[in-house]
Amino acid sequence: xxxxxxxxxxxxxxxxxxxxxxxxxxxxxxxxxxxxxxxxxxxxxxxxxxxxxxxxxxxxxxxxxxxxxxxxxxxxxxxxxxxxxxxxxxxxxxxxxxxxxxxxxxxxxxxxxxxxxxxxxxxxxxxxxxxxxxxxxxxxxxxxxxxxxxxxxxxxxxxxxxxxxxxxxxxxxxxxxxxxxxxxxxxxxxxxxxxxxxxxxxxxxxxxxxxxxxxxxxxxxxxxxxxxxxxxxxxxxxxxxxxxxxxxxxxxxxxxxxxxx
Amino acid sequence: xxxxxxxxxxxxxxxxxxxxxxxxxxxxxxxxxxxxxxxxxxxxxxxxxxxxxxxxxxxxxxxxxxxxxxxxxxxxxxxxxxxxxxxxxxxxxxxxxxxxxxxxxxxxxxxxxxxxxxxxxxxxxxxxxxxxxxxxxxxxxxxxxxxxxxxxxxxxxxxxxxxxxxxxxxxxxxxxxxxxxxxxxxxxxxxxxxxxxxxxxxxxxxxxxxxxxxxxxxxxxxxxxxxxxxxxxxxxxxxxxxxxxxxxxxxxxxxxxxxxxxxxxxxxxxxxxxxxxxxxxxxxxxxxxxxxxxxxxxxxxxxxxx
Numbered sequence: 001x002x003x004x005x006x007x008x009x010x011x012x013x014x015x016x017x018x019x020x021x022x023x024x025x026x027x028x029x030x031x032x033x034x035x036x037x038x039x040x041x042x043x044x045x046x047x048x049x050x051x052x053x054x055x056x057x058x059x060x061x062x063x064x065x066x067x068x069x070x071x072x073x074x075x076x077x078x079x080x081x082x083x084x085x086x087x088x089x090x091x092x093x094x095x096x097x098x099x100x101x102x103x104x105x106x107x108x109x110x111x112x113x114x115x116x117x118x119x120x121x122x123x124x125x126x127x128x129x130x131x132x133x134x135x136x137x138x139x140x141x142x143x144x145x146x147x148x149x150x151x152x153x154x155x156x157x158x159x160x161x162x163x164x165x166x167x168x169x170x171x172x173x174x175x176x177x178x179x180x181x182x183x184x185x186x187x188x189x190x191x192x193x194x195x196x197x198x199x200x201x202x203x204x205x206x207x208x209x210x211x212x213x214x215x216x217x218x219x220x221x222x223x224x225x226x227x228x229x230x231x232x233x234x235x236x237x238x239x240x241x242x243x244x245x246x247x248x249x250x251x252x253x254x255x256x257x258x259x260x261x
Numbered sequence: 262x263x264x265x266x267x268x269x270x271x272x273x274x275x276x277x278x279x280x281x282x283x284x285x286x287x288x289x290x291x292x293x294x295x296x297x298x299x300x301x302x303x304x305x306x307x308x309x310x311x312x313x314x315x316x317x318x319x320x321x322x323x324x325x326x327x328x329x330x331x332x333x334x335x336x337x338x339x340x341x342x343x344x345x346x347x348x349x350x351x352x353x354x355x356x357x358x359x360x361x362x363x364x365x366x367x368x369x370x371x372x373x374x375x376x377x378x379x380x381x382x383x384x385x386x387x388x389x390x391x392x393x394x395x396x397x398x399x400x401x402x403x404x405x406x407x408x409x410x411x412x413x414x415x416x417x418x419x420x421x422x423x424x425x426x427x428x429x430x431x432x433x434x435x436x437x438x439x440x441x442x443x444x445x446x447x448x449x450x451x452x453x454x455x456x457x458x459x460x461x462x463x464x465x466x467x468x469x470x471x472x473x474x475x476x477x478x479x480x481x482x483x484x485x486x487x488x489x490x491x492x493x494x495x496x497x498x499x500x501x502x503x504x505x506x507x508x509x510x511x512x513x514x515x516x517x518x519x520x521x522x523x524x525x526x527x528x529x530x531x532x533x534x535x536x537x538x539x540x541x542x543x544x545x546x547x548x549x550x551x552x553x554x555x556x557x558x559x560x561x562x563x564x565x566x567x
Contacts, residue, residue: 107351110342113346116311117315119315119316120315120320121322123319127301147343153307154316
């Protein structure tokens with residue numbers, strides 16, 4: 001718990017968001033909306049939930065890795081100089097996370113893999129009698145992938161109490177709002193029927209997210225629906241599909257930083 | 262061959278607690294010895310091959326050595342991206358155990374014929390590919406290599422096979438050769454029986470051939486091939502697999518890479534899509550992958566009988 005206490009004072013959602021905007025602008029790349037969407041979840045996880053020596057985190061929605069990088073930098077896991085290489089030639093920090101980074105067990109980027117990988121880790125930990133929980137952060141659009149459901153069934157059947165999925169429920173996918181593509185508004189009932197314990201939280205309330213993630217299971221794996229906004233914190237990005245893709249121009253950058261001060 | 266696999270793995274798992282056997286709901290009357298001896302390390306993950314391969318990567322990242330069992334087509338293809346982005350990318354000791362390479366599931370039809378599995382696995386860097394010729398090779402390969410750090414693809418026949426000429430030899434990255442002659446027959450493990458019988462019949466007519474059994478496909482036995490083929494008049498490859506990407510391609514690459522001038526004839530599955538089904542023997546014969554077909558190919562390449 002000491003690690004959490006030390007980390008918490010240096011990790012704030014506003015500074016992570018400012019860092020995301022800075023790096024996106026400098027590198028001239030997109031996926032900003034996704035990174036802003038998961039920022040508060042990561043702040044809760046890394047400041048007050050995850051015990052790095054025994055817990056495992058899998059960012060299944062790898063395209064939001066910039067948020068994770070910015071958290072890593074603020075916690076001292078990577079240097080600011082390293083963060084400044086984001087998306088540069090030869091950098092370890094690409095759009096999607098690489099398993100050679102500290103605290104990154106699995107490289108992700110192709111949707112629908114992270115939950116099965118994390119389930120394997122949780123299953124193995126339980127077999128070996130090892131402590132620790134496995135946290136898998138998935139996107140709502142990722143639920144379209146069939147392999148996610150294979151893992152839901154497996155983890156539910158095997159009652160993997162050491163597994164916790166966090167759904168970044170921002171309601172938006174690459175081309176349209178999720179409820180227009182595949183309506184998953186009853187996802188909670190779906191996973192509950194497969195043996196999961198379901199909880200729901202405002203994904204931008206760090207204290208509430210912390211409480212929900214600190215809650216351990218009374219049996220089955222945990223499924224936390226974190227209601228979020230893609231682009232959270234920057235008014236012109238919130239709920240805008242285009243910010244899944246677009247980089248920032250100078251004016252937009254200035255406005256975003258003003259709003260995040 | 263699959264029963265030998267299970268027998269050897271069951272024994273290895275007694276001494277090594279890292280060994281885990283996963284199946285995607287296949288292996289009735291095959292996997293019971295392992296399941297009975299190691300119930301805490303045997304898991305039917307359900308009919309979900311994609312999840313099985315990611316699950317295995319996750320388990321391997323915690324120190325286990327998971328063997329993932331299914332029919333070769335499903336095992337090699339349904340979770341291919343999971344294997345690539347999981348075990349291959351993270352260099353984890355996941356083993357795909359594909360049962361029934363080639364036409365082993367004969368009348369089950371196209372969906373059950375593994376005709377491109379080796380090609381798919383060969384293009385993934387760092388994956389060991391083992392296609393044993395008989396039960397003794399299965400046993401040797403497993404005992405010597407089950408704990409290697411890299412991912413592996415094992416292509417196993419369904420039924421028991423025994424080729425005494427091989428004496429159970431299996432070496433990682435090498436060919437196992439039998440006999441000598443001007444013409445080399447390089448056979449995928451599953452075709453060793455056909456190749457060895459063709460060799461015997463040709464020898465009775467005074468035609469001498471060397472059979473090189475390629476059971477260790479990746480890493481490719483390139484040096485052995487270069488040494489073998491440097492002095493041969495011709496080389497015939499035979500595989501129950503498409504001629505693209507498998508053993509024939511592997512030998513062609515070795516010949517090109519070493520600048521050899523040997524003539525190469527590749528024999529593989531040439532059936533068009535949608536061809537009628539039948540027994541393994543029937544399907545092999547139709548593709549010229551039986552003893553008579555191979556003997557005819559040897560004659561075609563123009564060797565003069567003694």
